[in-house]
Every structure is written in structure tokens, then in C-alpha cells.
Amino acid sequence: MASSEELAVVTNQLLENGSSRFLDVSDILLKFANNIIRNPNVEKYRSIRLGNKIFESRVLPVSGAVECLFLMGFEENDDHLVFPKHAPLTDLTLLQGRLARERLRLMAQEIKGLTTWNIQALELTFHQRLQSSADHVLIYEDPILQQKARDCMVLSELLVKAQEKLQQQTQNGSGEDDFTIPLDQRDYLLLELLKWFKTSFFKWMDSPSCETCSVRMRSVGLVEPNAEDRRWGAGRVEGFTCTRCNRPGRFPRYNHPGKLLETRKGRCGEWANCFTLCCRAAGFEARHVVDWTDHVWTEVYSNSQQRWLHADPCENVCDKPLLYERGWSKKLSYLIAFSNEEVVDVSWRYTANPKELLGRRKECREEWLMDSIATMNKERQRRLTAERRAVLDQRAAVELAEFLSPKVIRNGEEQGRLSGSLAWRLARGETQGDTRSDAQPGGETEGAAAGESESQGFVFTLTSGEIASKCIHIKYCTASDKYIRVSDDNKQTADYRSCLYRSNNIYRKEEYDWNMVYLARDGGDREGHIEWRFDFRDTGLVVDQVTLVASAKLYQNGQVKWSCGPQHQMDTSLPVNEGLVERVLRGNNITGQSEFNLTADLSGGQGDVSYQHAQLFRIGLEDYDKYPLDIKIRLKKKD
Incomplete structure (x- = not known):
């Protein structure tokens, strides 16, 4: 194992090349090390070709760089440096940590200069x-x-649910969409534990309700904690008063998890x-x-x-x-x-x-x-x-x-x-996503402006099988948050945003009090917009008819306006804005067109929760077999 003196010597040798060169070469050296650490059984990461352009121009000329690779454990083998298959990773990880530390120190110095006073x-x-x-x-x-x-947890019940999810994974032959490696029972137990804690056990506390009037109390600032508060780590106690009967209230901010198992709120x-x-x-x-x-x-x-x-x-x-x-x-x-x-x-x-x-x-x-x-x-x-x-x-x-x-x-x-x-x-400014101009492409963020570049949106185009069958059929389930492309061997795509052409001020809401899930506006009284686009140009096909199923739920004076048609002529409104839209669409604005768009505009509502008064695709959290959006487009040859 490399000694601390050896690590210091090779690191200092690299630093003598200057800050900018050290940052450049250490970035490359760390990539060599990190590839092996993250993929220890992948052969290609263990070999560096000496004739590689990056190695020749940015590593070989730097004093101490090759010595650093040798100290990591690389060995010469003809025109390559090779990390032996069964070599220990000890020296590799030691140097990795050392280089990362120096990089962080130098980057911090470049970005800021902390005064010492x-x-x-x-x-x-x-x-x-x-x-x-x-x-x-x-x-x-x-x-x-x-x-x-x-x-409190009833762990046995959570384990049973986790085992059921694992069996479903095994039957489907895949894991959760966000994980590249299939999950095991412990992973599903964590997911079940998170869900139980959020939906059944702990409650959010903004302000207490008056025990007499059952109305929300108004904050009056901090009050003095008593001995019982301090016993459970509540050095801060928030004071409240009822706006109707002036009854005082208090909310101790307990810091002892044992007490929180009893209060179950915060x-x-x-x-x-x-x-x-x-x-x-x-x-x-x-x-x-x-x-x-x-x-x-x-x-x-x-x-x-x-x-x-x-x-x-x-x-x-x-x-x-x-x-x-x-x-x-x-x-x-x-x-x-x-x-x-x-x-x-x-x-x-x-x-x-x-x-x-x-x-x-x-x-x-x-x-x-x-x-x-x-x-x-x-x-x-x-x-x-x-x-x-x-x-x-x-x-x-x-x-x-x-x-x-x-x-x-x-x-x-x-x-x-x-x-x-x-x-x-x-x-707190935490109601919606990042709307900066450097947002990632591939679909708009929920808070993005409605006028953003159309090239960033998703557009449904036809597969060879759909061209042959002259049909494209898409369904969406809010509970699973997945699209099913029925016309393409039931291919699944996760996340409602992944197949949107455009959205503005829309998010998916899981409502645990009522055990429901839906799409709604993301706070405030701004309007919401959501749009799906289908493009059949260059296929020789045009729309024959569209069978559409879509649902909306309204409260107070909330409104949902559905529109459909080609991009340049979106004036075909669907008159039903509450309940289930279920109809076959034909006519000049549909039949014979080489594209089809479906949009929904959400507006209206009253009070602080007006954004929830217009909802799309509301179903139960466990209704995985329901598809409140179903679009089936039959096509025909262009005349």
C-alpha cells in the first residue's frame, strides 16, 4: 500500500505544473480511477493506450502524471498501461481521494477568496x-x-407489500424505471416505508387548529418553552392564537424522535x-x-x-x-x-x-x-x-x-x-421547477414559458409497425404515471412529461387524504397548459378518424378547455369540460390532416387552492388498470 509520503510526493509533483494544468490532468486521472472503481469487472476501463490522443497531449507531458498512474497500480504492457485484473483497489482509492481533495481546494480558491479576519x-x-x-x-x-x-410501523405488513412488489417486478422482468439494477426486497421495503410514513403516519403542520372553533390559528411568534418542551429537545416553541375566540395555541418543535413517534406531526x-x-x-x-x-x-x-x-x-x-x-x-x-x-x-x-x-x-x-x-x-x-x-x-x-x-x-x-x-x-420559492434558459432539453419543465422553442417538445411519430397497421394508439395512467403505446407492443414510457409537446404550470399531484392522483396547476392562480402532438408527415398517411377518451374534474368555478386539430388550426373545441370526454372525431379539421394535436387549458378556481379546482385524469392511487387518457388515431393513405 502506498505510504502517505509517496502520495504527498506525487501530488506535489502534479501541483508544480500550475493550478490550471493540475485541474486538467487530475480530471483525466480521476476518470481513469473512477471508471475502475465503479466498474471493477469491465476490462476496457483497465487499459490505457499510450497512443491515445488525450493521453499523449494532456497526460504524458505533465510532470508526475504517469508516476501517479503507476502509484495507483497501473503497469506497462507494450503500448498500453494496464491495471491488473486482480490488483487491489487500495492505492487507487487513496490517490483518488487525494486528487479530489486538491481539486476541490484549488477550485474553491479560483472561485472565491475568503478573508481571514x-x-x-x-x-x-x-x-x-x-x-x-x-x-x-x-x-x-x-x-x-x-x-x-x-x-408503530407494523413492519410485517410493509414487508408483505414489499414482497408483492418484488414478485411483480420478477414477473415483468424489470425493476423500477429510475433504477438500472433490479431492486431487491429491501429496496421495495424502503419505498413502502416512505409511502406509509407520508400517507398513514406523519402529518404536516403549518399551523394548529383551534380546539374550540376548529379554525386555523394565527402565528404570534415564539413563546417560552416549558420544562416538558425542553425535556424533548424543543428549544423553540411557536405561539398561535385563534382569530375567532382568541384561544392561545402552541407548537413545540420537538427534536427527540421518540416524542415524534407520539406527536406524529411537524x-x-x-x-x-x-x-x-x-x-x-x-x-x-x-x-x-x-x-x-x-x-x-x-x-x-x-x-x-x-x-x-x-x-x-x-x-x-x-x-x-x-x-x-x-x-x-x-x-x-x-x-x-x-x-x-x-x-x-x-x-x-x-x-x-x-x-x-x-x-x-x-x-x-x-x-x-x-x-x-x-x-x-x-x-x-x-x-x-x-x-x-x-x-x-x-x-x-x-x-x-x-x-x-x-x-x-x-x-x-x-x-x-x-x-x-x-x-x-x-x-420559500419552492413551488415549481427551474425555468432558466439552460434547462435540459427533451421536454419542457413544469414552470417553463408556453412560448419556448418547439424543438424541445416531444412529438409522436409512427413506427414501421404503426405505418403498416395504419393506426397509433396511446394510453396514459395517472396512478402508475406511465404511457402505454398499445400500437407498439404495449411499450411503456414513465412520467407524464416524457411524451408532452408542451406544458406550462402543470404537475402531477398525489392526494393521500383522498387516495387520489391527478394533473393540476402548480400553484397560484396562473393558467395551466398541456399539449400532445402527433406528426404523420413523410409517411404518406393522413388522419381518418380519432377516438378520444379524456377526463377532467372541476370544483368551484374551475375550468378545463379541450382543443384538438392540426397545429395551424387549433380552433376545434370539445364542449365537454367536466367528466369524461369520449367521442369519435372526424371532419375537415381532423380527417385528411397530416398531424393531430390535443391540448387542455386549465383556469379558474377560488381561494388559496384554486389551482386544484381544475383537474385532469383524476383516479385512485391504486387504479393501475385505468387509463383516463386514451387516444386512438386511425390513418389512411393520402389522396
């Missing part, structure tokens, strides 16, 4: 927060608390605190993640995926790490994960823009933060066995490789915040 005071406050969170998570290891949590702090305990009680390795920009959630280690999964109980989402940056438009800075075994700066899992994030980190020096976390981990792992420390080191290397890899936007990561009242979410 007050940095020590800032770092003292930062360290106190680190230590407080690190100490808090130890309470999750209390066996009495874990048993109390298991008594905001994101209480949710993540209690949920992390439940994860530990269910036998998961779990971390409590603290976002310095005011949010908390959980991470759970998946044995099947061999990685840590983001799990937010407030939103009932799993493995959507870019949700906050993309969907909530949060300007992230520090995100630190805490468990009984380690403290990890996981900020890089939750950003697709690491340089922007680095520019917002002003509370401590990066090198100081890395040293502080390393010191805490050394103390935390002091009593662990050598075998367990080796497991954690290997996981850390894989996790670092994940951090350094480019991020890809996943389904659901551009959704605005769902938990909390509309006013609360609007005040």
Missing part, C-alpha cells in the same frame, strides 16, 4: 453545528427507541428526524442529511444498488437528488450527512453545477472542512473493526466517483415542492 469565528460556529448534528444521530441507535418505532425537521429513526429500526443503514439552506432528509444504503439513495419522507420520493436544485430552485451550499459511523459532505450528489455551489460556500475553508470531517470520522470509527472500516473506505471511494461524475436529470427531479401550504411554499 472573521473566518475563525465562522468556522467555530460551523464546527459546533457539525458536532451537534453528529451527536444527535447517535440517538437513532437506542434499541428501546428502535423497538418503539417498529411497534415540518421537514420533524419528518426527517422521525423517519431516519424508522429506517434504522427497520434495519437500514441510514444517514440524516442537513441542508444548510433549510431542509433535511434521509439517505439509505441500498445493497442491491451498492450506493446511497436519497429518501425524502416529506415528498415521498426516492433517489431524486437533483430535486432541490432543479425542482425547488434552491441555491445549495453545504449538505452534510450524519450517521453513527461517519460524517460525509454529500453536497456533490445534489448539484449538477458544482462550481456554482462552491461559489456559495462562504462559511469555512474547504480544506478546513475536509480536515474537520476526517477528524470526526477517525474518532467515530475508532471502535469499529478493521473489516468494517475497509467496507466504509470502499464505499467512500465509490461514492466519491459518483460525486465526480456528470449528473443526468431524472424523472421527477424538476417537480416543485409538494409538502406544506401554498403560501409557505411560495414564500
Whole structure:
């Protein structure tokens, strides 16, 4: 194993080439290392051809670069450098960590220059927060608390549901759409645990209701905590008063997960605190993640995926790490994960823009933060066995490789915040997705302007089989959030947005109180627009007739206006805007056309929840066999 002196010598040799050259060559060296760590059994990643243009121009001329590869474990083999098949990954991971650390330090120096006059005071406050969170998570290891949590969970029922989902996966021959590796029973248990916690166990608390008048109480600021509050960690107590009878109310912000098992209510702090305990009680390795920009959630280690999964109980989402940056438009800075075994700066899992994030980190020096976390981990792992420390080191290397890899936007990561009242979410700016001009192509985000480039939208075109049968048939189920392309061997596509040509101010809402799901506007009183497009040009076919089934549900004075026809002539309105639209469409604006569009415009409604008064495709959360949108287009040869 390489000594610390050897690591320091080769790293310093690379640094002598200058910052810009170090950042460039270290990026390449880390890709070599990360490919092997993430894909240890893939042969192509273990070999580097010396004649490779990138290697010749950007690695070979840099002093210390080849020496770094040799220290990692690469060996010369004719015109290649080869990492032996059974070579240990120890030196590779050590150098990986060293290079990543130096890169972060240099990038931070380039982006910002922290003044030193007050940095020590800032770092003292930062360290106190680190230590407080690190100490808090130890309470999750209390066996009495874990048993109390298991008594609340009815774990046996969740295991049965998880086993049923696993059997369905086995029968279908695939796993969840967001996972490239099939899930195991423990993964499905996590998904069931998230769903149970959100829908059946914990409740969101904006403000209490008056016990006398049953109306929402008004906030009057903080009040003094009593002895019972302090006993359960409630250093902050919010005061309220009834606007009708002036009855006082209070909401202690309990920080003890055992108490939260009893109260079963709170905001994101209480949710993540209690949920992390439940994860530990269910036998998961779990971390409590603290976002310095005011949010908390959980991470759970998946044995099947061999990685840590983001799990937010407030939103009932799993493995959507870019949700906050993309969907909530949060300007992230520090995100630190805490468990009984380690403290990890996981900020890089939750950003697709690491340089922007680095520019917002002003509370401590990066090198100081890395040293502080390393010191805490050394103390935390002091009593662990050598075998367990080796497991954690290997996981850390894989996790670092994940951090350094480019991020890809996943389904659901551009959704605005769902938990909390509309006013609360609007005040925090977390109601809708990122609408910047650099949003990812391939479909508009939910908050995108209606006039965005049409090239970004999805358009249905015909497969060879559909051309032969002169028919295209599409169905959508809101419960499963999947399209079924009946005319193409029932091919499935997840996420309602994936097949949209355009949408504006629309999101998918799961309503657990009523056990329903639907599409609605994403907050406020703005109108919503959603559009599907079919294009048959260059096929020699045109529309003969369209059979359409679509549903809408209205409350108060909410409105849904359906329109259909070719792009240049969208003046054919479907008069039924409530209930089920079910009709065969023909006529000059349909028959003989080489394209077909279907749009719905949502508007109206009253009060703070007006956006929910016009709903599309409302069905039960478990109605996986219902298709409230069904479009069947029969075609004919062009005259």
C-alpha cells in the first residue's frame, strides 16, 4: 500500500505544473480511477493506450502524471498501461481521494477568496453545528427507541407489500424505471416505508387548529418553552392564537424522535428526524442529511444498488437528488450527512453545477472542512473493526466517483415542492421547477414559458409497425404515471412529461387524504397548459378518424378547455369540460390532416387552492388498470 509520503510526493509533483494544468490532468486521472472503481469487472476501463490522443497531449507531458498512474497500480504492457485484473483497489482509492481533495481546494480558491479576519469565528460556529448534528444521530441507535418505532410501523405488513412488489417486478422482468439494477426486497421495503410514513403516519403542520372553533390559528411568534418542551429537545416553541375566540395555541418543535413517534406531526425537521429513526429500526443503514439552506432528509444504503439513495419522507420520493436544485430552485451550499459511523459532505450528489455551489460556500475553508470531517470520522470509527472500516473506505471511494461524475436529470427531479401550504411554499420559492434558459432539453419543465422553442417538445411519430397497421394508439395512467403505446407492443414510457409537446404550470399531484392522483396547476392562480402532438408527415398517411377518451374534474368555478386539430388550426373545441370526454372525431379539421394535436387549458378556481379546482385524469392511487387518457388515431393513405 502506498505510504502517505509517496502520495504527498506525487501530488506535489502534479501541483508544480500550475493550478490550471493540475485541474486538467487530475480530471483525466480521476476518470481513469473512477471508471475502475465503479466498474471493477469491465476490462476496457483497465487499459490505457499510450497512443491515445488525450493521453499523449494532456497526460504524458505533465510532470508526475504517469508516476501517479503507476502509484495507483497501473503497469506497462507494450503500448498500453494496464491495471491488473486482480490488483487491489487500495492505492487507487487513496490517490483518488487525494486528487479530489486538491481539486476541490484549488477550485474553491479560483472561485472565491475568503478573508481571514472573521473566518475563525465562522468556522467555530460551523464546527459546533457539525458536532451537534453528529451527536444527535447517535440517538437513532437506542434499541428501546428502535423497538418503539417498529411497534408503530407494523413492519410485517410493509414487508408483505414489499414482497408483492418484488414478485411483480420478477414477473415483468424489470425493476423500477429510475433504477438500472433490479431492486431487491429491501429496496421495495424502503419505498413502502416512505409511502406509509407520508400517507398513514406523519402529518404536516403549518399551523394548529383551534380546539374550540376548529379554525386555523394565527402565528404570534415564539413563546417560552416549558420544562416538558425542553425535556424533548424543543428549544423553540411557536405561539398561535385563534382569530375567532382568541384561544392561545402552541407548537413545540420537538427534536427527540421518540416524542415524534407520539406527536406524529411537524415540518421537514420533524419528518426527517422521525423517519431516519424508522429506517434504522427497520434495519437500514441510514444517514440524516442537513441542508444548510433549510431542509433535511434521509439517505439509505441500498445493497442491491451498492450506493446511497436519497429518501425524502416529506415528498415521498426516492433517489431524486437533483430535486432541490432543479425542482425547488434552491441555491445549495453545504449538505452534510450524519450517521453513527461517519460524517460525509454529500453536497456533490445534489448539484449538477458544482462550481456554482462552491461559489456559495462562504462559511469555512474547504480544506478546513475536509480536515474537520476526517477528524470526526477517525474518532467515530475508532471502535469499529478493521473489516468494517475497509467496507466504509470502499464505499467512500465509490461514492466519491459518483460525486465526480456528470449528473443526468431524472424523472421527477424538476417537480416543485409538494409538502406544506401554498403560501409557505411560495414564500420559500419552492413551488415549481427551474425555468432558466439552460434547462435540459427533451421536454419542457413544469414552470417553463408556453412560448419556448418547439424543438424541445416531444412529438409522436409512427413506427414501421404503426405505418403498416395504419393506426397509433396511446394510453396514459395517472396512478402508475406511465404511457402505454398499445400500437407498439404495449411499450411503456414513465412520467407524464416524457411524451408532452408542451406544458406550462402543470404537475402531477398525489392526494393521500383522498387516495387520489391527478394533473393540476402548480400553484397560484396562473393558467395551466398541456399539449400532445402527433406528426404523420413523410409517411404518406393522413388522419381518418380519432377516438378520444379524456377526463377532467372541476370544483368551484374551475375550468378545463379541450382543443384538438392540426397545429395551424387549433380552433376545434370539445364542449365537454367536466367528466369524461369520449367521442369519435372526424371532419375537415381532423380527417385528411397530416398531424393531430390535443391540448387542455386549465383556469379558474377560488381561494388559496384554486389551482386544484381544475383537474385532469383524476383516479385512485391504486387504479393501475385505468387509463383516463386514451387516444386512438386511425390513418389512411393520402389522396
